[in-house]
Amino acid sequence: MQFIRLILLVAISIGFVTTGYAQRRPHGTIPIVNGIGISGGITQFDFQTDNFETKAGNGWAVAGSATVDIPHKWYNISYMIQIAENNVGIAASQVPLGTEEFLDYKIFTAQIALLMHVKIIGPYLTLDLGPMLQYNGEMELKDDTKENYFIKNYDALLAQDISDISKFNIDGTVGLSAGISHFRVKAAYIYGFLNTFDKLNGKNLNVGTNTNKFKGNQSMFVFSLMVSF
DSSP states (O other): OHHHHHHHHHHHHHHHHHHHHHHOOGGGTSOOEEEEEEEEEEEEEEEEESSSOEEEEEEEEEEEEEEEEOTTSSEEEEEEEEEEEEEEEEEEESSTTSOEEEEEEEEEEEEEEEEEEEEEETTTEEEEEEEEEEEEEEEEESOGGGTTOEETTOSSOBGGGGOOOOSEEEEEEEEEEEEETTEEEEEEEEEEOSOTTHHHHTSOOOOTTOOOOOOEEEEEEEEEEEEEO
């Protein structure tokens, strides 16, 4: 609930900030304008980790953004809120050292970003980069009948034991966007700087003989189409 309130506060702030920018005119001649964008697309999500064997999965993402277009500068600025449902596979087996398969996990993420758009070819092609604040839901096992499968590399860790991951992350994103008029195609890579599995280290999990600390960083691609107005 607190995070939802934070998103609403940021959304309201975006409205005020972009309206203020739109009213400014540098040197009284060139107008600074703002726009609202709505985008949607697909994600590819994975973890960079030595603890688990993973397989990248596809999901979906929707976002809303407010862009401050500055014609006399080499960059634009935007504020974005993005919600995504991501999927990732983690190797496990029904019995220890048994036949392995990738169990599908679903992860809900919500991100707030401040982005700089470097104009490579005017407004038609930009390099997009900036920081993000991210909220994570639980890493939810899609098939409840496999909760007692054994995670690969562990002889006592079960599939249900790794669901409660860290809730917050700080990300960095870089990507490209291209388009004309009110339509843009966007591709972005998002990396999580914080350890998503750090919360597992504070739990008394039965890891058997594997005593390595849990560590994993998010790796996420987003491919989307944005409509602005």
